[in-house]
Amino acid sequence: MSFYELYSFQNYSFEIRNIKFLVSKTKLMKQIKNIILKFPQIYLYYKKLTYIFLAFSSGTKEKNIFQEASTTEYDRHPDLFNFLKSRYSDKQIKILSFGCSSGEECISLNKYLPNASILGVDINKKSLAKAEKINSNKNIIYKYCEPKDIYNLGEFDVVLAISVLCKHPEAEYLNNLSKIYPFKRYEDMVHKLDSVVKQEGLLIIRSSNYIFSDTKTSNNYQLIKNNNARKSKAFPKFNSQGLKKTDYFENKEIFKKNIT
Numbered sequence: 001m002s003f004y005e006l007y008s009f010q011n012y013s014f015e016i017r018n019i020k021f022l023v024s025k026t027k028l029m030k031q032i033k034n035i036i037l038k039f040p041q042i043y044l045y046y047k048k049l050t051y052i053f054l055a056f057s058s059g060t061k062e063k064n065i066f067q068e069a070s071t072t073e074y075d076r077h078p079d080l081f082n083f084l085k086s087r088y089s090d091k092q093i094k095i096l097s098f099g100c101s102s103g104e105e106c107i108s109l110n111k112y113l114p115n116a117s118i119l120g121v122d123i124n125k126k127s128l129a130k131a132e133k134i135n136s137n138k139n140i141i142y143k144y145c146e147p148k149d150i151y152n153l154g155e156f157d158v159v160l161a162i163s164v165l166c167k168h169p170e171a172e173y174l175n176n177l178s179k180i181y182p183f184k185r186y187e188d189m190v191h192k193l194d195s196v197v198k199q200e201g202l203l204i205i206r207s208s209n210y211i212f213s214d215t216k217t218s219n220n221y222q223l224i225k226n227n228n229a230r231k232s233k234a235f236p237k238f239n240s241q242g243l244k245k246t247d248y249f250e251n252k253e254i255f256k257k258n259i260t
């Protein structure tokens, strides 16, 4: 067998192994999901423990934490980042990434908007330490921040809250979210975020369990259309009483502050 044949054979078997792994992983995930659906209470207790642990390790209160999981990735939201690039190009704007996790969102934003000053805040000290460890960019700063400290962060042209104002995946298994995440907590947080958005600035909220237009704060904003937005995705949404809505697709995400 020639080197090339051996190489492509190895690649081929590597891919087969990968596909097998993915299939068995998907099967396993399905089985886990089935078990969860049978015993959602047990899963919710398990999730509760993860919140208690994060609150303890970050020295904060559990009620200050929205989404606990720190899942993130580079260039996770190209449609939003491209929108910001087309709007601000090389302007020296200020951006707040609320719930920046380990920094991939801030680094990606910097690639699209190299002249922007980016502040990433999070409630998870471990994620922030990871973000700081790899940061050598003078345009990106990270900070630990509890909801009450938002007022001290300054003012921003753009505030992003992506995959933060939610309880994922718990919300998928609940018809009433109020017990673990009441609407008021969302509304108060949105109000705090509004306080740091400049006049004419943007507030961008993606993957949240509540709907921005249900808040009083939304009266100060107008919806902005992103012509190149990604295909709207189903995401569990709840009304202001905490009751699940059916068939809600998320497509209202960019809001411009417009107080007259």
Ligand SMILES: C[S@@+](CC[C@H](N)C(=O)[O-])C[C@H]1O[C@@H](n2cnc3c(N)ncnc32)[C@H](O)[C@@H]1O
Binding pocket: 064, 065, 066, 067, 068, 069, 070, 071, 072, 073, 076, 098, 099, 100, 101, 102, 105, 121, 122, 123, 124, 127, 145, 146, 147, 161, 162, 163, 164
């Ligand atoms: C799923 S990650 C989202 C990361 C990033 N925004 C993205 O979309 O890739 C959610 C992050 O929100 C953070 N978070 C939860 N509650 C927060 C709060 N009150 N203030 C700041 N960050 C918070 C979590 O610690 C976690 O890092």
